[in-house]
Amino acid sequence: MGETLLEVKNIVTEFRTADGQLPAVRDVSFSLKKGETLCIVGESGCGKSITSLSVIGLLPSNGKITSGEILYEGAPIHNLPAEKMRQIRGNKISMIFQEPMTALNPVLTIGFQIREPLMLHHKLSKSEATKQGIELLKQVGIPYPEKRIDQYPHELSGGMRQRVMIAIALSCNPGLLIADEPTTALDVTIQAQILDLINDLKDKLNMGVMMITHDMGVVAEVADRVMVMYAGKKVEEGLVEEIFNNPKHPYTIGLLNSVPNVDDPDFELEPIPGSLPSLNEQITGCRFHARCKFASDICRNKEPQVVSVSDTHKVSCWLETEVH
Amino acid sequence: MAVAEQKKTTNAKHEPKVLLELEGIKKYYPIKGGILQRKQGDVKAVENVSLKLFEGESLGVVGESGCGKSTLGKAVLGLEELTEGKIVFQDTEIQDLKRKEKLKFVKEMQMIFQDPFASLNPRQRIGHALEEVFTMHTDMSAKEKRKAVIDLLVEVGLKEEHFYKYPHEFSGGQRQRIGIARAIALNPSFVICDEAVSALDVSVQAQVLKLLKTLQEKYQLSYLFISHDLGVVRYFCDRVLVMYLGNTVELGTVADLFNKPLHPYTQALLSAIPRPSVNAKRKRVRLQGDLPNPANPPSGCPFHTRCPIAAEKCSSEKPAWVEYEPNHFAACHFAGQPIQ
Ligand SMILES: Nc1ncnc2c1ncn2[C@@H]1O[C@H](COP(=O)(O)OP(=O)(O)OP(=O)(O)O)[C@@H](O)[C@H]1O
Ligand SMILES: Nc1ncnc2c1ncn2[C@@H]1O[C@H](COP(=O)(O)OP(=O)(O)O)[C@@H](O)[C@H]1O
Ligand code: SF4
Ligand code: SF4
Ligand SMILES: [Mg+2]
Ligand SMILES: [Mg+2]
Numbered sequence: 172m173g174e175t176l177l178e179v180k181n182i183v184t185e186f187r188t189a190d191g192q193l194p195a196v197r198d199v200s201f202s203l204k205k206g207e208t209l210c211i212v213g214e215s216g217c218g219k220s221i222t223s224l225s226v227i228g229l230l231p232s233n234g235k236i237t238s239g240e241i242l243y244e245g246a247p248i249h250n251l252p253a254e255k256m257r258q259i260r261g262n263k264i265s266m267i268f269q270e271p272m273t274a275l276n277p278v279l280t281i282g283f284q285i286r287e288p289l290m291l292h293h294k295l296s297k298s299e300a301t302k303q304g305i306e307l308l309k310q311v312g313i314p315y316p317e318k319r320i321d322q323y324p325h326e327l328s329g330g331m332r333q334r335v336m337i338a339i340a341l342s343c344n345p346g347l348l349i350a351d352e353p354t355t356a357l358d359v360t361i362q363a364q365i366l367d368l369i370n371d372l373k374d375k376l377n378m379g380v381m382m383i384t385h386d387m388g389v390v391a392e393v394a395d396r397v398m399v400m401y402a403g404k405k406v407e408e409g410l411v412e413e414i415f416n417n418p419k420h421p422y423t424i425g426l427l428n429s430v431p432n433v434d435d436p437d438f439e440l441e442p443i444p445g446s447l448p449s450l451n452e453q454i455t456g457c458r459f460h461a462r463c464k465f466a467s468d469i470c471r472n473k474e475p476q477v478v479s480v481s482d483t484h485k486v487s488c489w490l491e492t493e494v495h
Numbered sequence: 496m497a498v499a500e501q502k503k504t505t506n507a508k509h510e511p512k513v514l515l516e517l518e519g520i521k522k523y524y525p526i527k528g529g530i531l532q533r534k535q536g537d538v539k540a541v542e543n544v545s546l547k548l549f550e551g552e553s554l555g556v557v558g559e560s561g562c563g564k565s566t567l568g569k570a571v572l573g574l575e576e577l578t579e580g581k582i583v584f585q586d587t588e589i590q591d592l593k594r595k596e597k598l599k600f601v602k603e604m605q606m607i608f609q610d611p612f613a614s615l616n617p618r619q620r621i622g623h624a625l626e627e628v629f630t631m632h633t634d635m636s637a638k639e640k641r642k643a644v645i646d647l648l649v650e651v652g653l654k655e656e657h658f659y660k661y662p663h664e665f666s667g668g669q670r671q672r673i674g675i676a677r678a679i680a681l682n683p684s685f686v687i688c689d690e691a692v693s694a695l696d697v698s699v700q701a702q703v704l705k706l707l708k709t710l711q712e713k714y715q716l717s718y719l720f721i722s723h724d725l726g727v728v729r730y731f732c733d734r735v736l737v738m739y740l741g742n743t744v745e746l747g748t749v750a751d752l753f754n755k756p757l758h759p760y761t762q763a764l765l766s767a768i769p770r771p772s773v774n775a776k777r778k779r780v781r782l783q784g785d786l787p788n789p790a791n792p793p794s795g796c797p798f799h800t801r802c803p804i805a806a807e808k809c810s811s812e813k814p815a816w817v818e819y820e821p822n823h824f825a826a827c828h829f830a831g832q833p834i835q
Pocket of ligand 3: 422464465
């Protein structure tokens with residue numbers, strides 16, 4: 172694992188809505204090295220996708236980064252003009268989404284869709300792009316790529332479509348791959364193949380990978396580091412071993428206790444009570460306090476600061492402030 | 496064997512009262528094509544399923560997308576006409592009953608879907624939608640219905656004030672609670688849950704699973720629990736049925752199936768699940784390739800195109816459904832042979 176690839180510093184991303192200007196990402200910072208996989212976890216709506224869309228510059232039109240900075244290989248990318256950002260997306264940062272069917276154009280062949288970025292961003296001729304496209308499909312494990320390249324998305328299975336998406340994402344030799352729930356729509360045996368593939372490619376191409384998932388099993392499988400988000404904030408961050416073996420934030424612990432363990436016949440489910448607050452809810456103190464069984468007066472009134480459990484392990488919770 | 500699972504197993508053994516029996520259930524969907532829309536073949540969505548469901552048990556049904564889980568559920572409920580087979584519910588053969596005779600069983604058998612709101616009128620208050628269930632099947636007075644609905648809401652962890660809310664005002668977890676309320680309204684003995692918790696966030700999923708368990712104990716419900724999540728199935732169910740391409744490939748208690756799976760597909764499925772633990776670095780078996788097309792299933796054993804231990808006879812001879820150990824069935828020529 173090498174030098175720093177991405178640095179996100181104190182970003183706030185807000186949406187213009189009927190209820191006013193509402194922050195979906197609140198002062199979030201993290202970094203990523205080359206060859207490293209960072210998983211972002213948390214309940215649906217906690218801001219995982221908006222965080223990653225902020226990085227790649229694909230926010231919905233009513234969304235905007237209102238403060239903070241994002242550095243890619245040391246250079247700021249959060250305030251680039253649209254055309255410059257498009258070039259970054261064609262050359263440095265790629266993204267794959269949950270449902271490959273919606274991301275692929277149903278009326279264009281696989282070949283057309285994989286050639287396009289190669290011809291546009293890498294100025295290859297059509298025949299060069301076809302050759303390169305077949306190479307890429309081969310790399311992601313698609314059998315008979317020469318044949319597949321003439322087919323349409325609906326002729327492929329879900330797993331194969333996701334492989335095609337990965338092939339297209341790789342066509343620009345990205346330094347950073349962002350994957351938003353890339354295997355959620357797939358069956359477990361196919362999911363396992365795709366996770367292996369992303370892992371292999373990451374090592375081979377020394378990419379940084381930012382993977383969003385709500386599946387703790389997937390996290391354990393692929394992550395080097397984990398960032399846990401709750402209601403727009405980062406609440407805990409650490410090496411994958413630290414998060415699984417020594418979780419500190421009650422929310423992280425709650426998430427881990429909510430997933431039935433397939434290897435443990437005596438597993439006791441311990442659901443987190445309640446649900447995620449909506450964006451316009453005013454919350455004082457710790458944003459998790461209404462659902463936390465350890466909440467005390469200070470939690471309800473004052474926001475907890477970041478505490479270092481180790482060099483790599485940080486948590487924002489009053490329980491830890493008292494210990495350290 | 497772990498204590499909880501031992502309890503599950505003995506429970507199933509000591510109260511072997513059969514609630515539902517399926518005998519050779521088949522459901523084929525015709526494929527039509529050409530300008531004349533002639534029948535060109537069949538999608539064999541469910542192929543020859545036979546099993547018993549006991550009173551008060553949860554039977555999990557697992558397998559990859561398209562393997563026939565939902566079709567099986569719908570066929571059992573009579574929402575799909577059978578191509579072949581018999582359904583015996585509380586000692587009565589029900590597959591050919593006329594509408595009126597069937598009504599009694601409609602109350603007894605209910606279904607919870609992944610998104611119970613797909614079928615709700617967005618402009619009708621939830622309370623009134625639930626009242627309709629009683630209007631249809633009972634002769635309660637308006638006052639009685641109201642009370643029954645409010646009791647139901649409380650039963651599934653909602654509040655009286657939710658009576659007046661509209662569908663869009665509910666979160667995913669609350670929606671599923673309403674789906675459950677609707678399913679248990681008429682005191683059924685059998686409920687099919689089709690991916691009932693799959694769309695929910697883990698934290699909410701855990702809440703809903705707990706609710707389903709509480710209701711089961713209170714009302715002696717039997718569940719047919721369709722899910723692709725084996726962790727949830729191990730936690731929730733007493734027995735598990737594994738399906739592949741419309742076929743049943745293995746059936747056993749959770750303890751047997753998870754601890755000593757007989758079928759190569761079950762073994763591969765268990766091996767593929769990402770585990771939420773960083774300590775157990777396991778050796779994994781990866782299945783190659785995709786699911787075959789159910790309109791054109793492989794010859795012989797349906798799994799032979801992906802099976803790591805397939806032998807010559809597997810592509811020509813279909814393995815029989817055999818009870819290898821008491822209550823542990825599988826369909827494989829080499830049942831019990833490890834795949835790694
Ligand atoms: N009405 C229909 N007409 C034709 N084919 C159908 C119909 N309903 C289902 N099928 C086919 O039958 C097979 C089994 O489908 P089914 O919905 O039972 O799968 P499933 O196991 O529930 O999958 P999932 O996990 O995706 O819900 C599939 O090949 C499907 O495409
Ligand atoms: N275009 C938008 N306008 C207003 N709010 C939005 C928009 N997109 C997302 N949000 C809100 O931002 C929050 C974070 O969303 P998201 O990052 O998509 O969550 P997730 O963690 O599930 O990926 C949610 O409350 C969501 O409803
Ligand atoms: S700060 Fe308080 S309320 Fe927040 S997670 Fe920690 S203990 Fe719970
Ligand atoms: S019958 Fe043959 S192909 Fe089928 S599961 Fe058993 S070993 Fe594999
Ligand atoms: Mg998202
Ligand atoms: Mg289904």
